[in-house]
Amino acid sequence: MKRSVAILLVCSLLLGGCWDEKQYKDVTVVSLVGIEGQLGDIKAQFAFPIFEDGSISYSTSLGSGTTLREARNDANHRTKEGLDIASLQVVLISEETAKSDLYNYLDMLYRDPRNRLGAHMAIVQGELAPYFKPSADVGNDISSHYTELIDTAIKYTFIPDINLQKTCSTLFAKDLSLSLPYIKIDKESGIPEIAGTALFSEKKFTGKTLDKKESIIFNLLRTKQGRYTRFSYMWKSGGKVSPLTVEVNSIHKDWDISNNKINTFYKLKFSVEEFPHDSLDEKKTVKEVEDFLSKELTKDFTKVIHKLQDAKSDAVGFGRPVRAFHPALWEKGDWTDTFSELDINVEVKAEITRNGILN
Amino acid sequence: MMDDAVSTDSLILYIKKTFHNSSDLFVEEMEWQNGPAVVCYFTTMTEGAEVNLQLELIRKRAADGLTDWGRTAISSVHAFSISVLTESISIGFVAVIFPESNLLLQIMMPKFVLRSPNEPENEHVIRGPHEGFVEGFDANMSLIRKRLAIPNLVVQTLRLGNDTQTLVNYIYIESIADEDVVANVKRRLESIKSNKVISAGQVEDYLEDSVWSPFPQFLNTERPDRVVANLLEGKIAIFTNNSPTALIAPVNFFSFYESPDDYNARVLVGSFYRILRILSFMTAIFLPAFYIAVVGFHSEILPIELSKQVKLGVNEIPYRPIFEALLLELFIELIRESAIRLPTPIGQTVGIVGGLVIGNAIVDAGLVSNFMVIVVAMTAISSFVIPSWEMNMTIRIIRFPFMLAASMFGFFGIAIGTLVLFIHLMNVSSLKQPYFTPIVPFDPAKFKDVFFRSPYVRLKKQQKTFTHGADKEGGDH
Numbered sequence: 001m002k003r004s005v006a007i008l009l010v011c012s013l014l015l016g017g018c019w020d021e022k023q024y025k026d027v028t029v030v031s032l033v034g035i036e037g038q039l040g041d042i043k044a045q046f047a048f049p050i051f052e053d054g055s056i057s058y059s060t061s062l063g064s065g066t067t068l069r070e071a072r073n074d075a076n077h078r079t080k081e082g083l084d085i086a087s088l089q090v091v092l093i094s095e096e097t098a099k100s101d102l103y104n105y106l107d108m109l110y111r112d113p114r115n116r117l118g119a120h121m122a123i124v125q126g127e128l129a130p131y132f133k134p135s136a137d138v139g140n141d142i143s144s145h146y147t148e149l150i151d152t153a154i155k156y157t158f159i160p161d162i163n164l165q166k167t168c169s170t171l172f173a174k175d176l177s178l179s180l181p182y183i184k185i186d187k188e189s190g191i192p193e194i195a196g197t198a199l200f201s202e203k204k205f206t207g208k209t210l211d212k213k214e215s216i217i218f219n220l221l222r223t224k225q226g227r228y229t230r231f232s233y234m235w236k237s238g239g240k241v242s243p244l245t246v247e248v249n250s251i252h253k254d255w256d257i258s259n260n261k262i263n264t265f266y267k268l269k270f271s272v273e274e275f276p277h278d279s280l281d282e283k284k285t286v287k288e289v290e291d292f293l294s295k296e297l298t299k300d301f302t303k304v305i306h307k308l309q310d311a312k313s314d315a316v317g318f319g320r321p322v323r324a325f326h327p328a329l330w331e332k333g334d335w336t337d338t339f340s341e342l343d344i345n346v347e348v349k350a351e352i353t354r355n356g357i358l359n
Numbered sequence: 360m361m362d363d364a365v366s367t368d369s370l371i372l373y374i375k376k377t378f379h380n381s382s383d384l385f386v387e388e389m390e391w392q393n394g395p396a397v398v399c400y401f402t403t404m405t406e407g408a409e410v411n412l413q414l415e416l417i418r419k420r421a422a423d424g425l426t427d428w429g430r431t432a433i434s435s436v437h438a439f440s441i442s443v444l445t446e447s448i449s450i451g452f453v454a455v456i457f458p459e460s461n462l463l464l465q466i467m468m469p470k471f472v473l474r475s476p477n478e479p480e481n482e483h484v485i486r487g488p489h490e491g492f493v494e495g496f497d498a499n500m501s502l503i504r505k506r507l508a509i510p511n512l513v514v515q516t517l518r519l520g521n522d523t524q525t526l527v528n529y530i531y532i533e534s535i536a537d538e539d540v541v542a543n544v545k546r547r548l549e550s551i552k553s554n555k556v557i558s559a560g561q562v563e564d565y566l567e568d569s570v571w572s573p574f575p576q577f578l579n580t581e582r583p584d585r586v587v588a589n590l591l592e593g594k595i596a597i598f599t600n601n602s603p604t605a606l607i608a609p610v611n612f613f614s615f616y617e618s619p620d621d622y623n624a625r626v627l628v629g630s631f632y633r634i635l636r637i638l639s640f641m642t643a644i645f646l647p648a649f650y651i652a653v654v655g656f657h658s659e660i661l662p663i664e665l666s667k668q669v670k671l672g673v674n675e676i677p678y679r680p681i682f683e684a685l686l687l688e689l690f691i692e693l694i695r696e697s698a699i700r701l702p703t704p705i706g707q708t709v710g711i712v713g714g715l716v717i718g719n720a721i722v723d724a725g726l727v728s729n730f731m732v733i734v735v736a737m738t739a740i741s742s743f744v745i746p747s748w749e750m751n752m753t754i755r756i757i758r759f760p761f762m763l764a765a766s767m768f769g770f771f772g773i774a775i776g777t778l779v780l781f782i783h784l785m786n787v788s789s790l791k792q793p794y795f796t797p798i799v800p801f802d803p804a805k806f807k808d809v810f811f812r813s814p815y816v817r818l819k820k821q822q823k824t825f826t827h828g829a830d831k832e833g834g835d836h
Contacts (some may be wrong), residue, residue, distance in 0.1 A: 015377070020656065020657065020769070021655050021656055022655070022656060023654070023655055023680075023770070024653075024654045024655070024658040024670060024673050025654075025670070025673045025674045025675075025676065027658065029658070029663075029666055029667075029670060031663055049667055049670070051670055051671050051674040054671065055671075056667060056671060056676075057646065084658070084659075086658065086659030087658070087659055087661070087663050087666055089663055115658050115659075116659060144663075147663075
């Protein structure tokens with residue numbers, strides 16, 4: 001008896017059907033998901049590689065349903081193997097969809113422990129379909145196009161580095177608004193490109209976006225730099241004109257918050273990357289360049305702050321210190337409203353610390 | 360049963376009968392100064408010319424009237440008894456019987472063919488002595504004594520096995536070895552009740568604390584320098600007479616990962632390779648299991664760049680990863696086993712045919728994925744770096760349960776398996792000494808020696824693998 005039980009147990013090891021087994025060859029690795037439509041009628045697009053005869057090709061699949069999960073199930077009607085979003089790289093959300101409570105669409109992504117919360121998120125302009133099959137040639141693997149596009153943009157401080165996990169915590173933060181990369185298709189080339197930053201207010205996309213340069217400034221306001229942050233200006237001073245490109249080496253912020261006003265002071269250290277006018281060995285020129293940069297940047301910074309206030313989106317996070325240290329200001333009312341009407345002053349001081357190996 | 364009345368003729372007949380008229384037995388009567396004597400020995404084990412010389416010497420001593428004429432460096436005189444007679448002849452001594460005086464003269468001059476002490480095939484080192492033990496204890500002991508010229512080196516001998524009369528010797532350094540452990544070895548050796556004691560492996564079985572543990576509790580080595588190093592750490596070496604293998608105990612798990620090369624190489628180099636070897640323990644046991652778990656359960660942990668290649672590899676494999684792994688693992692084991700049995704030139708050919716040709720073809724045929732070939736090859740290489748053959752085999756076998764666990768429960772299975780493995784390691788003992796020291800029980804002073812080979816100039820303390828209460832508390836010696 002004992003022996004036969006033992007034999008049966010050993011034999012059972014040879015059987016399949018282990019409960020949470022998920023053979024890799026039986027799943028389709030979805031690396032790009034697109035969401036559009038409204039709650040109750042969601043359309044989801046999936047991009048994935050197909051493996052056949054030792055070579056890889058790429059395909060997409062469309063599903064619709066009440067929720068994202070149902071739309072994914074629906075898409076399984078049309079795919080060979082089950083869709084698996086555990087290696088998700090990028091989630092694209094159409095502009096119109098994001099204008100309602102964003103969390104409603106994303107809930108499923110947070111519930112499954114297998115899901116990858118490091119995936120990037122982006123808001124796309126217009127309909128989703130052309131983003132999955134762009135008219136321009138961006139390579140076969142469309143998902144890697146977006147992954148690398150966003151990775152590069154983060155490296156160059158073009159967009160905020162916000163992944164799926166940060167999205168969730170930011171969505172529920174009362175003192176911080178979400179900002180996501182904004183992608184559009186260039187009309188001429190047909191290539192999907194980073195167009196700036198999409199601003200959110202209270203879990204909803206405001207419809208307002210920052211353009212490319214504003215996005216960089218926005219990231220500096222947050223003091224979240226990528227590896228490279230570059231600006232170019234046409235430098236003018238007393239009749240002298242020269243193009244000027246600088247790279248931000250370090251940034252230091254100082255916020256002075258009072259009950260009805262926020263004075264912000266930013267100190268940026270630059271290295272000069274391009275300046276044909278040269279003569280940076282003269283203290284006078286350096287001073288002139290610094291003054292010029294301070295003036296221009298103060299102007300640009302203020303513009304971005306106004307834009308954020310206009311969108312009622314505190315994506316920079318002024319709310320954090322306000323909530324922590326200034327209860328009177330915080331309790332004035334809903335923070336996004338308070339923020340949009342608050343007097344925020346910006347002063348930027350530029351300092352040139354390196355000027356390259358010339359002079 | 361002997362009395363004066365018995366003639367030398369009947370004695371010779373009797374001896375011949377005892378040894379069943381074996382044709383290599385020499386039994387002849389010869390003249391001694393006060394009566395006849397019977398000389399008997401095995402011609403195959405003793406050289407006749409040498410016997411003549413010795414007998415001449417002893418005869419001269421007797422003629423000189425020495426009272427103790429029979430006692431020389433290699434001979435002794437006993438009262439005659441049949442059992443002493445048969446025993447001495449059997450082990451290659453010359454026995455000279457004097458029926459008149461009822462005495463038996465033993466001359467110990469057996470001559471056996473011995474291999475030269477070449478470096479053992481399975482324990483090559485780059486630097487350091489290239490000597491190895493041979494199939495005779497005396498020669499082996501001389502190799503050890505040569506290195507340890509101290510009076511504290513003790514040899515104890517036991518004769519085991521009623522049929523084989525095998526000499527089992529255990530050696531230790533009296534001043535360093537723990538007397539409890541020595542007593543323990545003695546007790547265990549004496550309690551071996553077997554008619555045939557042939558090999559070191561058999562003695563090992565009898566001495567081990569837990570025979571069913573996959574982990575070897577004795578370090579087998581054929582290198583005198585390794586034995587000496589271990590003796591100096593207070594360990595005991597056990598030799599079986601006709602085997603070149605010394606069993607060393609008590610050992611801990613990490614002893615199996617130390618190579619004489621570590622101590623001959625320079626400090627940094629020695630430490631690096633020791634760490635590399637200990638890390639190879641991880642890959643050798645866990646790598647196939649990890650791969651199976653990833654492909655079967657946790658594919659999400661693969662980076663997307665790699666995942667495509669993995670998926671491309673496994674997509675067309677018709678069966679579950681565990682079968683794929685077993686197929687290739689067993690295949691490698693087959694190659695290994697066949698390469699051992701074959702003479703060296705052919706063995707290499709088998710290696711090339713097996714490794715390259717079949718390895719490549721098996722992927723092209725779609726029987727296993729190319730990643731599995733990498734995993735299995737990596738695993739095999741990791742297990743071969745272990746300097747000890749027994750531990751190598753142990754590691755090779757242990758990974759199969761891990762593969763099964765991984766195929767059933769994924770990482771969870773590996774975690775449970777690891778738990779069981781380490782619980783077992785903590786419970787195993789070698790001659791009642793903890794096997795997993797210095798990790799459990801934790802010994803911070805020795806912990807670093809597991810990973811690093813400290814410079815000799817820094818080694819102040821007497822190295823002992825196992826500390827006992829008193830030593831630990833003393834601390835200042």
